[in-house]
Amino acid sequence: MNSNLTQLGLPAAETLQSYRIWDSYFTPSYSHPGADGSSKVMADVERSLPAIRKGHFEKLCWFPHIGVGTTTDNDFEELVQKKPNIILKPFERWPTLLLGMIQLNANNVSASLDAINRWLRDGPMLGVYFPGGGPSAMTCTHRNFHPLIERIADLNGVIMQHTWFKTGGKTGPAESTPAELAQLAARFPQQKFLCAHAGGEWEQGIRAVQNSPNVLIETSGFDATAGFIEMAVRELGAERIVFGSHLPSRSLGTELGKIIAAEITEEQKKLILGENYRRLLNKE
Amino acid sequence: MNRRDLLNLAVSVGTASAVLPTIAHARVELTTEIHQIIDTNVSLFRWPFRRLPLDNIDGLTNKLRSLGITSAWVGSFEGLFHRDVAAVNTRLTNAALDRPELTPIGSVNPTLSGWEHDLQQCATAHRMLGIRLHPNYHGYTLNDPRFSRLLNLASAAGLFVQLAVSMEDTRTQSATMQVADVDLSPLPAVLEKIPAAKIQLLNHKLRSPLLQQLGSHPGVFFDTARIDGTDSIPKLIASLPSGRVLFGSHAPFLIPEAALIRVHESDILDETGLRSVLSNNAKQAFRKAMV
Numbered sequence: 001m002n003s004n005l006t007q008l009g010l011p012a013a014e015t016l017q018s019y020r021i022w023d024s025y026f027t028p029s030y031s032h033p034g035a036d037g038s039s040k041v042m043a044d045v046e047r048s049l050p051a052i053r054k055g056h057f058e059k060l061c062w063f064p065h066i067g068v069g070t071t072t073d074n075d076f077e078e079l080v081q082k083k084p085n086i087i088l089k090p091f092e093r094w095p096t097l098l099l100g101m102i103q104l105n106a107n108n109v110s111a112s113l114d115a116i117n118r119w120l121r122d123g124p125m126l127g128v129y130f131p132g133g134g135p136s137a138m139t140c141t142h143r144n145f146h147p148l149i150e151r152i153a154d155l156n157g158v159i160m161q162h163t164w165f166k167t168g169g170k171t172g173p174a175e176s177t178p179a180e181l182a183q184l185a186a187r188f189p190q191q192k193f194l195c196a197h198a199g200g201e202w203e204q205g206i207r208a209v210q211n212s213p214n215v216l217i218e219t220s221g222f223d224a225t226a227g228f229i230e231m232a233v234r235e236l237g238a239e240r241i242v243f244g245s246h247l248p249s250r251s252l253g254t255e256l257g258k259i260i261a262a263e264i265t266e267e268q269k270k271l272i273l274g275e276n277y278r279r280l281l282n283k284e
Numbered sequence: 285m286n287r288r289d290l291l292n293l294a295v296s297v298g299t300a301s302a303v304l305p306t307i308a309h310a311r312v313e314l315t316t317e318i319h320q321i322i323d324t325n326v327s328l329f330r331w332p333f334r335r336l337p338l339d340n341i342d343g344l345t346n347k348l349r350s351l352g353i354t355s356a357w358v359g360s361f362e363g364l365f366h367r368d369v370a371a372v373n374t375r376l377t378n379a380a381l382d383r384p385e386l387t388p389i390g391s392v393n394p395t396l397s398g399w400e401h402d403l404q405q406c407a408t409a410h411r412m413l414g415i416r417l418h419p420n421y422h423g424y425t426l427n428d429p430r431f432s433r434l435l436n437l438a439s440a441a442g443l444f445v446q447l448a449v450s451m452e453d454t455r456t457q458s459a460t461m462q463v464a465d466v467d468l469s470p471l472p473a474v475l476e477k478i479p480a481a482k483i484q485l486l487n488h489k490l491r492s493p494l495l496q497q498l499g500s501h502p503g504v505f506f507d508t509a510r511i512d513g514t515d516s517i518p519k520l521i522a523s524l525p526s527g528r529v530l531f532g533s534h535a536p537f538l539i540p541e542a543a544l545i546r547v548h549e550s551d552i553l554d555e556t557g558l559r560s561v562l563s564n565n566a567k568q569a570f571r572k573a574m575v
Binding site: 050203 | 318334335336337338351352452453454455456457458459462510512513514515516535536537538539540541542543544545546547548549550551552
């Protein structure tokens with residue numbers, strides 16, 4: 001038996017525990033939670049648990065639909081407007097594991113402002129997520145974002161904006177690129193923004209936000225392409241990188257692999273895998 | 285003892301001990317020892333669009349060894365664009381000469397004059413066990429008669445064929461060099477006429493019904509490199525006849541740790557299942573390669 005024992009690609013359990021992993025981008029049943037508001041989410045959390053355990057994750061943040069038109073299911077939207085607490089079932093089941101950031105609809109500013117008050121001011125949500133597709137997507141340079149960002153900033157909320165730089169152009173006109181997020185972020189220099197997926201095409205994504213110190217990149221959502229984290233650390237610094245798993249539609253291997261296999265220091269891995277996100281959430 | 289045995293490493297799998305208060309007794313004990321891992325999808329030399337951390341052969345082989353990968357089937361990134369394919373295959377063979385863990389897989393481009401000679405060189409001069417094709421980078425479809433002829437000749441020469449369906453997500457490619465994934469829909473009909481062919485599809489993201497259609501051909505095998513989702517590899521295995529899914533990482537373009545973790549992260553595969561996908565299926569599918 002060779003002394004170089006590994007866990008098929010994973011570091012030792014003690015090492016993983018030392019990273020104190022907080023996942024900023026957990027996507028159980030991302031597009032629809034189930035007709036009752038939670039059943040599909042619960043099933044996908046269960047489906048993810050083996051990977052969550054193997055990764056020794058401490059916390060995972062997911063993005064509930066809260067009835068502001070982020071799904072195409074009118075029945076569900078009506079149900080959750082009447083009974084908003086139905087979205088809380090996963091948090092009740094896994095109270096120490098799950099965190100939440102509400103999905104917003106910038107096309108509906110009034111409802112989104114109400115939702116910010118309902119879920120951020122009064123808790124338990126920690127921030128908001130602006131999607132890149134579906135009925136609520138809107139390019140983040142639109143002026144509708146301004147009152148929403150102002151209110152989120154008042155409440156010290158965290159903002160996750162879906163971004164992609166797609167070769168050949170946007171799939172839909174409402175998508176946002178990292179360059180567009182950089183424009184929005186320049187208007188609100190005191191507010192931190194998370195650039196989800198680092199733009200997917202990360203070489204351009206990193207460059208687009210390089211001069212936006214209030215933008216941090218999130219690491220999930222694309223293949224485990226080698227060199228991503230090394231470039232991000234070099235150009236942005238490890239303090240501006242936040243880990244996301246995109247479980248279960250993507251994998252522990254793809255997403256954790258990007259960080260643990262990167263040629264960076266252990267301290268930098270700890271920043272990326274949890275410390276930066278905790279600081280953003282004021283959970284240090 | 286053959287050259288593979290020299291490099292057998294022991295790898296203990298997935299001892300996880302998460303302490304998550306809301307997950308009852310969340311402790312997984314799995315001490316399976318995997319003595320052999322065959323990575324069927326590795327490439328040598330430089331990726332044309334970016335320097336990769338493991339694009340040097342020593343760094344790559346050290347990494348694979350550290351992960352317990354005892355054998356790597358290596359193609360050449362040079363095979364994508366170079367037209368002097370003979371030189372590409374000679375460099376690949378030379379690079380693998382003193383590295384018994386590397387099994388060179390030749391490049392053949394059937395749109396180039398004289399490709400039959402390249403194929404013959406792979407089989408005879410280089411004594412390769414297989415070849416790797418890139419129809420999308422080389423500009424032909426699977427309906428092309430040259431593809432059928434190549435499959436026939438490769439099969440007659442005892443060479444297995446790896447067909448790279450993609451090399452990079454189309455959404456992240458260079459704007460000046462966009463290459464669509466290979467359209468596999470003609471392949472079932474082609475294989476009907478060449479029943480002896482053995483072909484492995486690399487970097488695919490196949491779905492039903494084409495996946496099952498291809499899987500019904502006993503000579504078609506699949507790799508795992510771009511199969512994402514926490515339980516997607518066990519699902520892929522379950523959707524195909526036994527023995528068809530072979531571990532592949534697409535290193536060094538993709539991170540090899542990612543591919544390895546994906547195989548076992550869902551805890552769905554038992555010890556036999558892990559051994560099958562990590563080595564046994566490759567040995568059985570392309571038995572000659574393991575001799």
